[in-house]
Amino acid sequence: MKSGLSFLIAARRCEIDELDQLARTSELVGVIGxxxxxxxxxxxxxxxxxxxxxxxxxxxxxxxxxECLALEQAVRAGFDQLEAENHRGVGPGNGARLFSRIAWVxxxxxxxxxxxxxxxxxxxxxxxxxxxxxxxxxxxxxxxFEAADGATDPEISRLLVAMFNFMQGKEFAGQERAFGAAALxxxxxxxxxxxxxxxxxxxxxxxxxxxxxxSGSAVLALWRERQSDxxxxxxxxxxxxxxxPGAPDAALSQAWFDCCTRRIDAMKTVEDRLAADLRALxxxxxxxxxSELQAYQQLLDTLAPQTHGALFFDDAxxxxxxxxxxxxxxxxxVLDMVQEQSQRLQAMSDELDTVRASxxxxxxxxxxxxxxxxxRRMTEQxxxxxxxxxAMNQGRRLIEVAESVLSxxxxxxxxxxxxPPLR
Numbered sequence: 199m200k201s202g203l204s205f206l207i208a209a210r211r212c213e214i215d216e217l218d219q220l221a222r223t224s225e226l227v228g229v230i231g232x233x234x235x236x237x238x239x240x241x242x243x244x245x246x247x248x249x250x251x252x253x254x255x256x257x258x259x260x261x262x263x264x265e266c267l268a269l270e271q272a273v274r275a276g277f278d279q280l281e282a283e284n285h286r287g288v289g290p291g292n293g294a295r296l297f298s299r300i301a302w303v304x305x306x307x308x309x310x311x312x313x314x315x316x317x318x319x320x321x322x323x324x325x326x327x328x329x330x331x332x333x334x335x336x337x338x339x340x341x342x343f344e345a346a347d348g349a350t351d352p353e354i355s356r357l358l359v360a361m362f363n364f365m366q367g368k369e370f371a372g373q374e375r376a377f378g379a380a381a382l383x384x385x386x387x388x389x390x391x392x393x394x395x396x397x398x399x400x401x402x403x404x405x406x407x408x409x410x411x412x413s414g415s416a417v418l419a420l421w422r423e424r425q426s427d428x429x430x431x432x433x434x435x436x437x438x439x440x441x442x443p444g445a446p447d448a449a450l451s452q453a454w455f456d457c458c459t460r461r462i463d464a465m466k467t468v469e470d471r472l473a474a475d476l477r478a479l480x481x482x483x484x485x486x487x488x489s490e491l492q493a494y495q496q497l498l499d500t501l502a503p504q505t506h507g508a509l510f511f512d513d514a515x516x517x518x519x520x521x522x523x524x525x526x527x528x529x530x531x532v533l534d535m536v537q538e539q540s541q542r543l544q545a546m547s548d549e550l551d552t553v554r555a556s557x558x559x560x561x562x563x564x565x566x567x568x569x570x571x572x573x574r575r576m577t578e579q580x581x582x583x584x585x586x587x588x589a590m591n592q593g594r595r596l597i598e599v600a601e602s603v604l605s606x607x608x609x610x611x612x613x614x615x616x617x618p619p620l621r
Contacts, residue, residue, distance in 0.1 A: 234338055339366055
């Protein structure tokens, strides 16, 4: 019959398998981050290309597209590897949700060639191009979100949450670059454009706040270091010009694009650091788990099978009277290890609950926005603004307002009979 130590070893092996899977998933997250960065740059170039009627960024788009294609193949290979591992029974624990996200994003990657041909032919408006790229990037980031949500180690989960929110904030910065470049290139300004611009700025700030809450001091120091005061000052100046009243100066379009690109490229160095820290953390935890597994195995080989449970009910007097040949110090080590393992797993579970609370809040807010969009005929921006304004007026947290909206879901009219949104 197997001893308790044998099952302790089995538990450690399961943990190692989970860490190995997290390491592979984390590697995929890093590749997705590089593809998203390349697509964001292509989107910005495409917007200026369309806004200038093909006069600018025509030559630069070709090498940028080639970079995107190479990274896309790497991401597809990562998806295929996850699917193959799932067939072997070593896939991610949240495979159903993760694979559903991948299934949704692959048609977007398949549709990229057609989108690029339409951009080449100047058949799209800048806003249409932005929306198409944003939809694809949102799909890729949803894969990162599921990777963070499915992580079973709290330290790795925290880092994945930080990375997801940083990537999301960077995506909003990329949308702002594309939006602002097109707005400045066309030279048209109105209230709707100003509100959209402000929405993108606020969205970035929310994401970077969550990133800061879950990041370590070293990454935060790098983030502060990479935020050049001169770039931020120039960015704010052009934001005021572009989002302000009246028609903006079309000549600012290139300066805006270059300024935003410097800022986003600086973000990429922070994103790369997060990816590197994630890989290093997975490697360190796996190495530690393997070392402990080896120690457990050596102890199992040392102990005689009949002695494994000898101390379970012993008191101090019985332990003192026991014969030395039972190797009681080794048995005590086994019980200590079992207790330490139990305490460690409980602490990990508690920490994981704390980390996942942030992810769950995001899910609830997104569901509440979707409900308002369906039943009040709102845009995503209008739905978020309503939730945020209600929270401010009532002195409540955004998540509390979202929960209130969801609790009323059964009482809302069907979407096809919904009244127009209140203004």
